[in-house]
Amino acid sequence: MQPPLDDRALVAAAQAGDRAALDQLIRTHYDRIYAVCRRITGHDSDAADAAQEALIAVVRGLPRFDGRSAFSTWVYRIATNASLDELRRRRRRPMSVVRDDDRPDHEHVDPVAHRPFEQIAEREVLEAALRDLPDDFRIPVVLRDVADLDYQEIADTLDVPLGTVKSRIARGRGMLGAALERHGNQPPDSRRPTEAP
Amino acid sequence: MSDETLSPDPEHDGALLAAAYLDGHATPEERARVEASPQLMAMVTTFAQVRDGLADVPPAPVGPRERGVAAALAEFDRLQAAAPVAAAAPVAPTAPNVVPMRSRRWGKVLTVAAGLALVGVVGVAALGSMGGSDQDSSSAVDPAEARTAVDANGDAPLVSQEALDTVGVAGGSEGGTETTAGGQSESSTVATIGSIDEPGSPVPQLEQSSDLRTLPEPKVAVAPSFSFECPLADTQEILAEVTYQGTPAVVVRDTVTGVISALDSQCTVLASLQP
Structure with a gap:
């Protein structure tokens, strides 16, 4: 059994017309793409739409991808853009439209539904606070905490100075943290410990 | 592009330090300063809680x-x-x-x-x-929309032109x-x-x-x-x-x-x- 190819090899193969390589490449990154879209748009169905648009854009742009940045960075940048487009489309929709998210979705089983209520409540508070966060703050935070891009990659993606990225991430996290604290959550000791640099 | 780093707000300065600490971008001096302050360490913990919560995205259907x-x-x-x-x-x-x-x-x-x-x-x-x-949300990314991507304050694009290029919206490319x-x-x-x-x-x-x-x-x-x-x-x-x-x-x-x-x-x- 051959070991899985890394992104660089998969990209090269896909650029050469290898369909299987492309399939593997986009499946490898789909979850993170979806996560970025989900956090930026705030809704499952919008995230799915944005992720699909991002994948199509990735395919179209693949011949021009030159590898100067990591494939993941490039892909998350596209996912961010697709999510923003989806947000703009959503804001133009009539408010009376019934969203897919409002309907039962039998194929979407929330794997965290069994968690203690406090954790679920915390997640809901965080999601609501994230949705209320202005784009300027929400997107850098998502790119840092969900896409795991470093500050410079985020600055390049958003075309803002590095210091601005740092500032917006700090402010964004601060606003989200304040929302959690208002909800009455204390930082639990048992959760993942802070990673000291 | 104006840099928003500089701020007279001490609380924001603390948030900057806490974020840098959490992300591994703090200097040794800054780390020591954070670790010496219970208030800053509490902020780091809250930021970590936010980070963990954000990363906890339900898997895609x-x-x-x-x-x-x-x-x-x-x-x-x-x-x-x-x-x-x-x-x-x-x-x-x-x-x-x-x-x-x-x-x-x-x-x-x-x-x-x-x-x-x-x-x-x-x-x-x-x-x-x-x-x-x-x-028609399944249609391709609208170039006109992508081209007009500006932030909430209207002062800067939310995505770079290079990013727009990747989705095929660059003029004449x-x-x-x-x-x-x-x-x-x-x-x-x-x-x-x-x-x-x-x-x-x-x-x-x-x-x-x-x-x-x-x-x-x-x-x-x-x-x-x-x-x-x-x-x-x-x-x-x-x-x-x-x-x-x-x-x-x-x-x-x-x-x-x-x-x-x-x-x-x-x-x-x-x-x-x-x-």
């Missing part, structure tokens, strides 16, 4: 995931199929709006294709279906070199188009292909009345059904490339027009 992957692969297949045709039939640089055919038939081909497109648009308009397309879909040979296409001008044809005559650009966007696909089994890509939409040289045909537009084609029931491209 299987259905949308598979649809997304399938759409991407379909696009890949479409591009792969179109690439050899484009390479084999370069567009004349002085007249890039029409797919390459024999130059002496250029005016006729342009007129025919433009007429077909106009018939399609008129047909759709006659159905009274000129509503918005906001619910794409050459108009695509050719007809379906890989039809030049001779067969020209032979089909050669006798289009039938007496009494209702097809309007347009002198310039640019006239098409002023037409309103059709929003609703028209279902053909005849057996039309040609598989269309997700980016293709049917504009109208026409009778072309006695043959039932469907006018199809690629919503991404803008290419308008007339296809018969066997997927033969009878005419094609670049945007």
Whole structure:
């Protein structure tokens, strides 16, 4: 059994017309793409739409991808853009439209539904606070905490100075943290410990 | 681009330190300062809680995931199929709006294709279906929308031009070199188009292909009345059904490339027009 190819090899193969390589490449990154879209748009169905648009854009742009940045960075940048487009489309929709998210979705089983209520409540508070966060703050935070891009990659993606990225991430996290604290959550000791640099 | 780093707000300075600490960007001196302050350490803990919560995204549902992957692969297949045709039939640089055919038939081909497109648009308009397309969320990224991406304050783009380039919205970055879909040979296409001008044809005559650009966007696909089994890509939409040289045909537009084609029931491209 051959070991899985890394992104660089998969990209090269896909650029050469290898369909299987492309399939593997986009499946490898789909979850993170979806996560970025989900956090930026705030809704499952919008995230799915944005992720699909991002994948199509990735395919179209693949011949021009030159590898100067990591494939993941490039892909998350596209996912961010697709999510923003989806947000703009959503804001133009009539408010009376019934969203897919409002309907039962039998194929979407929330794997965290069994968690203690406090954790679920915390997640809901965080999601609501994230949705209320202005784009300027929400997107850098998502790119840092969900896409795991470093500050410079985020600055390049958003075309803002590095210091601005740092500032917006700090402010964004601060606003989200304040929302959690208002909800009455204390930082639990048992959760993942802070990673000291 | 103005830098928002500098701030007279001590609380913000603390947040900057806490974020840098959490992300591993703090200097040794800054780390020591954070670790010496219970308040800053509490902020670090809260930020870590936020980070963990944000990263805890429910997995993508299987259905949308598979649809997304399938759409991407379909696009890949479409591009792969179109690439050899484009390479084999370069567009004349002085007249890039029409797919390459024999130059002496250029005016006729342009007129025919433009007429077909106009018939399609008129047909759709006659159905009274000129509503918005906001619910068409599965369509390709709207270049116009992407190009206007500005932040909430309107002071800077939310995404870089390079990012826009990656989704194909850079002005002029794409050459108009695509050719007809379906890989039809030049001779067969020209032979089909050669006798289009039938007496009494209702097809309007347009002198310039640019006239098409002023037409309103059709929003609703028209279902053909005849057996039309040609598989269309997700980016293709049917504009109208026409009778072309006695043959039932469907006018199809690629919503991404803008290419308008007339296809018969066997997927033969009878005419094609670049945007």
